[in-house]
Each structure stands twice: as structure tokens, then as C-alpha cells.
Amino acid sequence: MKLRLTTALIALTAAGAVQAQENILRIYNWSDYIAEDTLEKFTAATGIEVTYDVYDSNEVLEAKMLAGSSGYDVVVPTSDFLQRQIAAGVYMPLDKSKLPNLANMDADLMAGAAAYDPDNEHAVIYMWGTTGIGYNVAAVAERLGEDYEVDSWSLIFDPETSAKLADCGISVLDAPTEMIPAAMNYLGLDPNSSDKADLEAGAALLETVRPNIRYFHSSQYISDLANGDTCVAVGWSGDVFQAQARAAEAENDVEIAYVIPKEGALQWFDMMAIPADAPNPDAAHAFINFVMDAQITADITNYVWYANGNAASMSLVDEEITSDPGIFPTEAAKAGLWASTVYDARTDRTITRLWTRVKTGQ
Ligand code: SPD
Numbered sequence: 001m002k003l004r005l006t007t008a009l010i011a012l013t014a015a016g017a018v019q020a021q022e023n024i025l026r027i028y029n030w031s032d033y034i035a036e037d038t039l040e041k042f043t044a045a046t047g048i049e050v051t052y053d054v055y056d057s058n059e060v061l062e063a064k065m066l067a068g069s070s071g072y073d074v075v076v077p078t079s080d081f082l083q084r085q086i087a088a089g090v091y092m093p094l095d096k097s098k099l100p101n102l103a104n105m106d107a108d109l110m111a112g113a114a115a116y117d118p119d120n121e122h123a124v125i126y127m128w129g130t131t132g133i134g135y136n137v138a139a140v141a142e143r144l145g146e147d148y149e150v151d152s153w154s155l156i157f158d159p160e161t162s163a164k165l166a167d168c169g170i171s172v173l174d175a176p177t178e179m180i181p182a183a184m185n186y187l188g189l190d191p192n193s194s195d196k197a198d199l200e201a202g203a204a205l206l207e208t209v210r211p212n213i214r215y216f217h218s219s220q221y222i223s224d225l226a227n228g229d230t231c232v233a234v235g236w237s238g239d240v241f242q243a244q245a246r247a248a249e250a251e252n253d254v255e256i257a258y259v260i261p262k263e264g265a266l267q268w269f270d271m272m273a274i275p276a277d278a279p280n281p282d283a284a285h286a287f288i289n290f291v292m293d294a295q296i297t298a299d300i301t302n303y304v305w306y307a308n309g310n311a312a313s314m315s316l317v318d319e320e321i322t323s324d325p326g327i328f329p330t331e332a333a334k335a336g337l338w339a340s341t342v343y344d345a346r347t348d349r350t351i352t353r354l355w356t357r358v359k360t361g362q
Pocket of ligand 1: 031033
């Protein structure tokens with residue numbers, strides 16, 4: 001009798017543990033990419049507790065996804081990485097019957113994202129942005145002259161220009177599939193080219209300006225720009241605006257600006273997706289649907305300064321954000337934006353090798 005009771009107790013405890021587990025949602029998202037109260041509100045609305053980890057590189061996320069059993073329920077790859085991860089069977093198709101807030105999404109932007117994920121079968125736009133240049137207005141003017149117009153990739157890629165800025169600190173993203181195409185574009189080559197000679201030319205240009213670059217990192221530049229510890233960063237639009245906001249809050253006399261260079265820039269979409277082996281796909285769907293609520297998306301945009309793909313949220317986004325051409329590019333700037341290239345495995349290996357050479361000189 002005693003044994004039976006114990007067995008029943010164990011069974012109950014195990015069921016309880018499973019249930020408790022089912023009420024946890026594990027999210028893996030980019031750093032500095034969510035409003036302060038989003039997760040709290042989600043838990044209040046659904047009773048689902050959240051664990052939240054961050055990364056600052058698609059390569060790091062990809063390694064985890066390809067290894068499998070990540071334990072995450074929602075992840076946020078950029079659309080080009082998403083496409084090849086879908087091909088590798090990393091994500092489950094979304095159950096759209098659980099996503100009524102899909103009706104809030106901007107049809108044109110979702111159609112753009114569908115170029116990487118036909119019919120938006122596996123993912124929904126979280127935020128989108130551009131990869132441009134953040135800079136300290138006074139520090140750059142001091143070195144290049146009050147009349148110097150910051151509107152070109154030459155700030156980084158012209159060795160004479162970047163040499164004049166090296167002392168105040170230039171950082172670039174540790175993102176080879178963004179930096180090498182940006183250099184190719186500056187050279188007048190197609191940034192979407194997978195041609196080895198073109199990629200080598202882009203990498204060679206980066207090697208030329210390497211002595212002027214203080215570091216390669218994809219998140220540290222937010223605080224460094226804001227504190228005046230660096231003066232130029234190749235960065236993601238919203239992150240640079242966060243640096244601007246932090247400097248303004250600190251009242252430290254640092255003015256940060258963001259520019260989409262006149263030669264053009266990468267436009268990217270970060271996408272919410274559910275790993276095929278997610279422990280809690282129901283909670284994952286609930287979270288994705290929650291984020292697509294107009295007010296929740298607007299709150300995130302208002303906090304992280306990134307454009308979103310949610311048409312219904314736009315009237316709730318601060319005018320300061322909707323009217324900023326660095327966040328919502330003008331039609332003229334849009335014409336110069338290029339979309340991310342999806343590289344095959346061989347080209348990807350070439351890029352990785354070139355990037356190691358750019359960073360280490362070997
Ligand atoms: N701090 C959030 C940064 C989000 C950047 N997304 C990556 C875009 C890659 N092209």
C-alpha cells in the first residue's frame with residue numbers, strides 16, 4: 001500500500017514538474033531588443049513564466065540552432081540566416097490559427113520577408129532596420145572639420161579619413177556577412193555578389209583600414225558611443241539611436257547621430273521563429289501572438305528605436321521615431337538599400353576565412 005502511494009506520489013510530482021515546465025517559455029533574442037515591461041506583461045496576461053537569454057550575432061544563434069536541443073522556444077534570426085536554417089529543418093511551421101494578431105502585420109513588409117520564407121510559413125517579423133554609421137557629431141567635426149558632411153562609407157573605408165578618426169575610436173560590427181558586402185558596395189561592386197574575387201576585394205579593403213579600427217564587436221558600441229569612449233561605429237540603426245538616447249539621458253554633452261550612407265546600406269528583417277524541437281510550442285505561439293499586439297509592438301519600438309512590421313502599431317509609435325529617416329528611411333534612401341544575401345555553405349566558408357584574416361591579419 002505504502003509502495004503504491006509512493007509510486008502515485010512520484011507520478012503526481014512528475015506530472016507537476018512537466019506542467020511547471022510547460023508554463024515556462026524560453027526566449028533567445030538579440031541584446032537590447034525588447035521593452036522593459038514586455039516579458040512582465042506577457043506573464044501577467046498568460047501566467048507563463050519566461051527565461052530570456054541574449055546574443056549579438058547570427059553566427060552564435062546559428063551554431064546553437066544547428067546543434068539542436070537548444071531548449072529555446074522562440075528565437076529571432078535575421079531573414080537570410082532564417083532561410084538557410086529553414087532549409088536545414090531547424091524551425092517548425094507556424095500554426096497560424098494560434099496567431100490571430102497576424103492581421104496587424106504590414107502586408108508589404110511580410111511579403112518582403114516571404115522572399116526568405118515563402119508564405120511566411122515559419123516566421124513573423126519582429127523588428128527591422130539598416131546597417132549604417134553611428135558617430136559622435138562633435139568628435140568627428142573636430143577631426144574632419146565643421147563643414148565635413150558625414151554621409152558616406154568613406155568615413156570608414158577611405159583609409160585617410162578613418163586614420164584621422166582612429167584616435168577617438170572606430171568600431172565595426174563583428175558580422176562578416178554585413179561588413180564585407182558593405183566594403184564591396186563602397187568599391188562599386190554588387191554587395192550581393194557571391195563571387196570569390198568580389199568578396200576578397202571587400203575583405204582586402206577592410207584589411208587596409210584595419211589599423212584604424214579599435215575593435216570588432218556587435219553590441220559594445222552602444223555604451224561606448226553613448227559615453228564618448230568611441231566616436232564612430234558601424235552599427236544597427238536602433239542600437240545607435242539607443243546610444244543617442246542614453247547620452248541625452250546622461251546629459252554628458254555627447255551627441256550621437258546615425259546615417260544611412262549615400263552609397264546605400266543593408267536592410268534586414270529579424271524574424272520570430274520556433275525551433276522544431278521547442279519544448280513549449282504553445283507558449284511560443286502565445287508569445288509571438290502577444291508581440292504582434294499593436295500596443296506591445298509599439299512599446300518595443302518606442303523603447304529600442306527599431307522599425308517594426310506591424311501596421312496596426314504605427315499610430316502608437318512616437319512621432320519622433322516614425323519621422324526619423326534613420327529609422328524609417330525616405331523613399332530616396334530606400335532605393336539604395338540592399339537585402340541580405342543567402343550564402344551557400346562554400347561561400348560561407350570563404351567569408352569566415354576572409355573575416356579571420358581581416359580581424360587577425362592572418
Ligand atoms: N540590439 C539589437 C540588434 C538587432 C540586430 N539585428 C541583426 C541584424 C543583422 N543584419
